[in-house]
Amino acid sequence: MPRILVFDSGIGGLSVAACIRQRLPSVELVYVADNAGFPYGDQPEPTVIGRCRTLIAAALQAFPCDLIVVACNTASTVVLPELRAMTRIPVVGVVPAVKPAAACSLNRRIGVLATPATVRRPYLDGLIREFASDCRVERIGHPSLVHWIEGAVTGKAISQPALSDALQPFRDSGVDTVVLGCTHYPLIRPQLEACLPDVRFWVDSGDAIARRSESLLEQQGALVSSSPGAGPPVRAVLFSGPVPSGLTAYMTNMGLAPAEVCGPWPGAQGITATGSV
Numbered sequence: 001m002p003r004i005l006v007f008d009s010g011i012g013g014l015s016v017a018a019c020i021r022q023r024l025p026s027v028e029l030v031y032v033a034d035n036a037g038f039p040y041g042d043q044p045e046p047t048v049i050g051r052c053r054t055l056i057a058a059a060l061q062a063f064p065c066d067l068i069v070v071a072c073n074t075a076s077t078v079v080l081p082e083l084r085a086m087t088r089i090p091v092v093g094v095v096p097a098v099k100p101a102a103a104c105s106l107n108r109r110i111g112v113l114a115t116p117a118t119v120r121r122p123y124l125d126g127l128i129r130e131f132a133s134d135c136r137v138e139r140i141g142h143p144s145l146v147h148w149i150e151g152a153v154t155g156k157a158i159s160q161p162a163l164s165d166a167l168q169p170f171r172d173s174g175v176d177t178v179v180l181g182c183t184h185y186p187l188i189r190p191q192l193e194a195c196l197p198d199v200r201f202w203v204d205s206g207d208a209i210a211r212r213s214e215s216l217l218e219q220q221g222a223l224v225s226s227s228p229g230a231g232p233p234v235r236a237v238l239f240s241g242p243v244p245s246g247l248t249a250y251m252t253n254m255g256l257a258p259a260e261v262c263g264p265w266p267g268a269q270g271i272t273a274t275g276s277v
C-alpha cells in the first residue's frame, strides 16, 4: 500500500490530509506535527529548516513513505530545497493559491489570509507579481489565528466577533476572493465564511496538493493495483510535543481515523530548538 508522510507544525496539515484521503483512498497516511516548535511563523528560518529536516528524517526511518507533503505554507516557503537535497523521495510543498484566486476574482480584488511570516516572505510577492499583477491584493498576516484553531481542536470555541474584527481589512477593500494561505484556515472555513458573507470565492491549496500527490505516485507506479486497506486511513500520528486533547475524535470526524497517536514521540526526543539532535 502506498504511503504519504504529511508534515505540519501543528494540526493545520490535517486539512490537506483530508483532501489527499478523499482523492486517494487507497493510500495510507502518516501525519507528523512539530507542535513543540509551533508556530513556525515565530521561528527564524534556519530553525524551521533544521526542525523539519530532523523530524521528517526520523519519521521516514520509522515509517518509510513514497511521498512527502509539507502541508505548511510557512515551512514550504523556506524548506523545500533542503528537503529535496536530503532525500530522493519526492517532496510536495504548499504555497498560497494566488494563481487560482486570480483566475476566479471578478472584481480583481483578492484577500490573502496567512501567517505573519508567510505574508512578509518575498515568495508571496513573487506569486502576486507573477499571477495577480492586475489585482489589488490585501494581505492579512494574523498572529493569533493559528493558536485559536489549535485551541478549537481541544474544544475551545473561537470568538466570532474577534474573528470578524481580524478580517475587517478584507471588508474594507471589498475583496470578492480570499486565499486561505495557511493550512490551518480551511479547518474553520464555515466560521470565516460567516464573517465575510460578500466573499464569492474561497481558495485553498488542498485539492491541488492531492492532485499533485496522485500524479507523483502514478509516476512511481505506486498506485497500480492498490485498493483501500482494511485498517484506519492514518497509520500513525506523531507529535513532537504532547498530543492535543480531543485529537482522535477530531480526526475521526474528518474521516482521518488514526491507528496510532504518539506524543511526545520518542523519535523527536532530543531535538533542540534549532532542530539538531
Ligand code: DGL
Residues within 6 Å of the ligand: 008, 009, 010, 012, 013, 038, 039, 040, 041, 042, 071, 072, 073, 074, 075, 115, 118, 146, 181, 182, 183, 184
Ligand atoms: N499550517 C501552517 C501554515 O500553513 C502553520 C503556520 C505556523 O506554524 O506558523 O503556514
